[in-house]
Amino acid sequence: MTKKKKHTLEFEVDYDYDMIGISSPNSDYRIVWGMNELLNIQLEKSAEDFIIMNSKGEKKSEHPFYQFFDEENFLDMYFIKNKFDGKYLIPENKQIDYFFFLVHNNFYKIPSFINTLKTIPTIHGAYSFDPTEFPSTEFILFE
Numbered sequence: 001m002t003k004k005k006k007h008t009l010e011f012e013v014d015y016d017y018d019m020i021g022i023s024s025p026n027s028d029y030r031i032v033w034g035m036n037e038l039l040n041i042q043l044e045k046s047a048e049d050f051i052i053m054n055s056k057g058e059k060k061s062e063h064p065f066y067q068f069f070d071e072e073n074f075l076d077m078y079f080i081k082n083k084f085d086g087k088y089l090i091p092e093n094k095q096i097d098y099f100f101f102l103v104h105n106n107f108y109k110i111p112s113f114i115n116t117l118k119t120i121p122t123i124h125g126a127y128s129f130d131p132t133e134f135p136s137t138e139f140i141l142f143e
Helices: 028-039 110-117 135-139
Strands: 017-023 050-053 059-063 065-070 075-081 098-103 125-129
Touching (some): 028 110, 050 135, 098 110, 110 125
Antiparallel strands (some): 017 125, 075 098
């Protein structure tokens, strides 16, 4: 009798986005209004929630979010509330109130972009994060 070989399929997640954490006691629409004014963008609230699935394909959590598609610069932006209904988008970083994702970003330099965000009165802090630092970012997918 021959032994069966066991093969494991491994893949590396490609994080094609920049992740910025935002701290603010203000509501999401007040922050988005300030971002739209300062950055000259049009973040709009999505009719649907941002859904996070677990490794088994089951819905883990839902989060309200705003989105903007910059067709000129081929850039997608997502502003997502971290905590909603007692569940976190990024549970490893519970002190962050919102996350701002720049998908396919070849336009903004993140350090200067963060300094610009910090000038918005409703934002108390903005921080760049490496998505590979958090296991939960594996389940954050943008189409």
